[in-house]
Amino acid sequence: xxxxxxxxxxxxxxxxxxxxxxxxxxxxxxxxxxxxxxxxxxxxxxxxxxxxxxxxxxxxxxxxxxxxxxxxxxxxxxxxxxxxxxxxxxxxxxxxxxxxxxxxxxxxxxxxxxxxxxxxxxxxxxxxxxxxxxxxxxxxxxxxxxxxxxxxxxxxxxxxxxxxxxxxxxxxxxxxxxxxxxxxxxxxxxxxxxxxxxxxxxxxxxxxxxxxxxxxx
Numbered sequence: 001x002x003x004x005x006x007x008x009x010x011x012x013x014x015x016x017x018x019x020x021x022x023x024x025x026x027x028x029x030x031x032x033x034x035x036x037x038x039x040x041x042x043x044x045x046x047x048x049x050x051x052x053x054x055x056x057x058x059x060x061x062x063x064x065x066x067x068x069x070x071x072x073x074x075x076x077x078x079x080x081x082x083x084x085x086x087x088x089x090x091x092x093x094x095x096x097x098x099x100x101x102x103x104x105x106x107x108x109x110x111x112x113x114x115x116x117x118x119x120x121x122x123x124x125x126x127x128x129x130x131x132x133x134x135x136x137x138x139x140x141x142x143x144x145x146x147x148x149x150x151x152x153x154x155x156x157x158x159x160x161x162x163x164x165x166x167x168x169x170x171x172x173x174x175x176x177x178x179x180x181x182x183x184x185x186x187x188x189x190x191x192x193x194x195x196x197x198x199x200x201x202x203x204x205x206x207x208x209x210x211x212x213x214x215x216x217x
Contacts, residue, residue, distance in 0.1 A: 005036035007168070007216050008194050015173075015188030020048065027053025033190045042109040044170070044190070049073070054097030062109030064088040065142075065149075067210055069174065071102030080120070085141045085149075087111075087119040105172050105210060115144040123151055133160055146214035154178070154203040162200040168216025169193045176207030192216075 004011035013033050020029045024039065027050035035043045042062070046069070049055075065087045066073070073080045075094040080086055082102075088094070090111050119142055128137040135158030139151040146167050154176070170192045171178070171185070178185045180201040185191060187207075193199065195217040 001032075001035050001038060001041065003032055003036075004034035004192065005042075007192070009192075010194055010197065011192045012183065012185070013190045015186050018046075018188065023047070023055070025053065025055050028055055034192070037109075040109075044105075044107045044110075046103060046188075047106050048103045049096075049098035049101055051101040052097075052099065053101075055095065057093060057095035059091065059093035060088055060108065061090060063090040063111030063115070064092070064106065064108055065110065066104045066106040067172075067174075069103045069105055071098060071100050073098055073102045073104055078120075081122070081124075083123040085119065085121045085123060085151075087117065087142060089116045089118055092118070107212075110215070112144055112147070115147075117142075117144075128153065133158070136160070146217065147212065148214050149210075149212045152209045152211050154207045154209070156206040157204060158206070159202040160200060162198060164196070164198045165193050165213060166195060166217055167214035168195040168197070169211065169213040170215075172210040174208040174210060176203060176205050178203050178207050178209060 018031050020031050023030050029048050031046040033044040035041050068080050068082050068084045075096040128139045135155035137153045142149040173185050173187050173189045175187050180199040
């Protein structure tokens, strides 16, 4: 399957157009955002676990990155409540479940093979950093080579100056609404701006974003 598989192209999946498809396991559904491959694929998805559902044990040959959007996600290594960011390096494996139900933003097979660190960050307890742009605060999550991953919080009325993305950028809107010259992106929207793109985003009501940059060049 190929869905937004050309990383050189801009792509948007709006929240209002969400389509959920069943996974091979009962109670686990997926909203596919980009995908290149079959059941084992380079993929970005929102995965929803119904209460009491679980996924059979599997390995992440190319690594797994996820952010818990709702509820609590669990595996053999612990419980990850809403707001937790996790990176499981290439070669890792687990058999996850959710007692209460949850939703995660997950990215598979997108690691540099040299990036072997396991990362677990509870964004609710971490220290956010002010940025030079008034109204913006940043929580760095991971950095390796040119890749940077962070959460970015925008206060109402914040505007970011026009800027370039030499290595591309991906955004998932967790809360609120983001806007730029090309559209309006409500909570639950995913967009990918390819290498060499530029924009001047802003938020009238405020928003919270997951942002990955520098990884597409």
